[in-house]
Amino acid sequence: MANNYKRILLKISGEALLGTQGHGIDGDILTQYADEIKAAHDENYEVSVVVGGGNIFRGVKGATEGMDRVQGDYMGMLATMINSMALQDALERKGVHTRLMSAIRMEEIAEPYIRRRAIRHLEKGRVVIFGAGTGNPYFTTDTAASLRAIEVEADVILKGTRVDGIFDSDPEENPDAEKFQTITGEEVLDRRLSIMDLTAFTLCRENETPIIVFNMNVVGNLKKVLAGEENIGSTVVWEDS
Template sequence: MANKYQRILLKLSGEALLGEQGHGIDADILDQYAEEIKAVQAEGIEVCVVIGGGNIFRGVKGATAGMDRVQGDYMGMLATMINSMALQDALERKNVHTRLMSAIRMEEIAEPYIRRRAIRHLEKGRVVMFGAGTGNPYFTTDTAASLRAIEIEADVILKGTRVDGIYDSDPEKNKDAVKFDTITGDEVLNKRLNVMDLTAFTLCRDNKTPIIVFNMNIKGNLKKVVCENQSIGSTVVWDQ
């Protein structure tokens, strides 16, 4: 069976790396994510990853506590680099070739982000991680994920979360919440569902980039979405 997608961008939240801990990075979660990515990459899928930094620092939260917003956002970008480096190490310990690219120049630990170079790494079978967001304050890692996915012509954005899709209300607070298997972008906007921030979502809409929201914490789910054509999570589609 042919794979449904050839090139994917996986968006992970920094908070997911907390696991059962109150702070930092849970080694078991990190290892599980690396194993999931390795399984997909072994099927010939070109994989790139964007990770948030919320387990270490959130710029917006820092700003609301009195810190300068720009300063806080740059600190958040550095947090995404820490998470990206941790995932890179976990993957390479599993013999998966990787490249870490940063939107902020820090040559000692990462390559500068260059679109053509990123695409070439993917074509050579390397897992590519995009760190430091867009390199600009006031933009989230969701926006960075959308921007990079469009730039490298990914077939889909896979948003790995701790819930199994998009609901009409928070399923962790409302046991009667209704899940959408497929939903249009206009419905997401009209219902004000929190799939991505508006900037990220608009980028995807303008470029007709599909989004799949699924539970990354269930083993095997990533491969089911990408390689086995199983209906996992919720898919955002765009009117043609």
């Protein structure tokens, strides 16, 4: 059954961009993700993206041990900008018009994040990439994804991961892990499943924003999720929605 989504927010982890490398950005994975996003864009979905920074920031983790938390968090925000710029370039080379918006002012490489401008870009058919998290320390890129999705009135958050959805235990450690096709928000909390951090999850719950977790590394999965194909990903449903 097709989903009635028009405006989507795709959350991609920075670690996913590692591919088979130990650090940095895997060019093949970057190109694959750009192809997936372009395919959705070509179907006239309004696409926004938040990319984490773990692939960059994790490489300097040793240097940040003992560092002030706020300083480290700002370094993480800059790491998301590196990934966002790479994704922007990959999309532009495929002919997709994009806008990179940053929560921290850096006019030479990105527009400052302004909600109404972001919505206008989406309405004009541009892929909007949100960088630098929320612009505040102590908040994750999951929280940034939830916040931006709510602000631009996205119909759904699509969380692209390296597993096929939401399971009752880690499928990479337990081959017998059970996958949920749909699961309520309360059950996610009761089972303490790690979908996203609690702040991000609470934002989605309070605004009844649907969340779909799926395997971004399988070619064609993004379009299949948007088409509502069964057995692709897992959906978090809200009891009052």
